[in-house]
Amino acid sequence: MKIKNLLDQSKQKLQGYSPTPDLDSEILLSSILEKNREFLFSHPDLAVSKKDSQKFNQLIIERIKQEPIAYIVGEKNFYRRTFTVNSATLIPRPETELIIEKVLEYYHREIYLSKNTFLIDIGTGSGCIVISLIKELQKTQSNFSALKAVGTDLSAKALVIARKNSKKFETKNQINFLEGNLLEPTLKKYPAQPAPEEKSLKDSQLIITANLPYLSQDIYKNCPKSVLQFEPQKALLADKNGLGLYIELLNQIKTNHLDQLAWNIYLIFEISPEQKELVEKEFKKIFPNIQMRFSQDFAQKYRFIEIFFK
Ligand SMILES: C[S@@+](CC[C@H](N)C(=O)[O-])C[C@H]1O[C@@H](n2cnc3c(N)ncnc32)[C@H](O)[C@@H]1O
DSSP: OBHHHHHHHHHHHHBTTBSOHHHHHHHHHHHHHTOOHHHHHHOTTOBOOHHHHHHHHHHHHHHHTTOOHHHHHTEEEETTEEEEOOTTSOOOOGGGHHHHHHHHHHHHHHOOTTSOEEEEEESOTTSHHHHHHHHHHHHHOSOGGGEEEEEEESOHHHHHHHHHHHHHTTOTTTEEEEESSTTHHHHHHSOSSOOTTSOOSTTOEEEEEEOOOOBOHHHHHTSOHHHHHHSOGGGTBOTTTTTHHHHHHHHHHHHTTHHHHSSEEEEEEEOOGGGHHHHHHHHHHHOTTOEEEEEEOTTSOEEEEEEEOO
């Protein structure tokens, strides 16, 4: 069958099942043919083999069952790069790209190149945040050896994908991926009092990025079927109105005295917009003197909090 006929058919089949039947059909056929979408438009009369047509129709069935396109094709764009994803990782969201922008702004404004800098991405998933940051900093940073980066996750399966992405983007030598709860694996690997030649969190500039699960039970249960059925619940849902993991993370910083040991700390978290007031209240209970700056996503909803310790 010709490309144009296959596409016409699949667009019809996806009507009512996907908000974007044309785009979905084009992405799925492109992935089967291993060509870009422009190729489909410029070769409408090209015949697709029976085997490829069958594979394509199978993908359309998966899409009708609401499987997200990113999982079907195994990749998702994030900050101008294509990351591998699978059902163990969250699909990176466009708004999370704003974390990259904000960290880069902070970095260029506040980082002292003479000091060791530790970048810690907690709940790294596909590794999209930490890998994007390292790639962007590589473009501008002259003293790159002073920068150490860590990506951590509770999910060993997600870390397999993060390491795969790190290899693909050639950041393997810059980023250590560690398994464990929040800051625990980092504190174990880089204790505050290390052997003299090792890098330490002590006296370092710390940048901690976290897009941890932050949905409350009420918000989670109203998510679309494609999220509930296909994305890992452990990547999305948290207790204490969605703030449980962020509260635990701040408590880890406090009990390990990182706020006093580090030379400087900057934190940025992605949150759910309705949590703003609760975040202000709960975070101040742990660290009464921090400065908090909230900022909005593309839909003008409060989505990020930056925390400054001095
Ligand atoms: C919302 S996803 C974010 C993934 C990725 N950073 C992104 O922005 O696409 C949250 C991630 O946190 C991980 N996670 C959940 N609980 C955790 C914990 N206690 N410690 C470390 N990681 C955790 C999940 O496995 C998941 O990969």
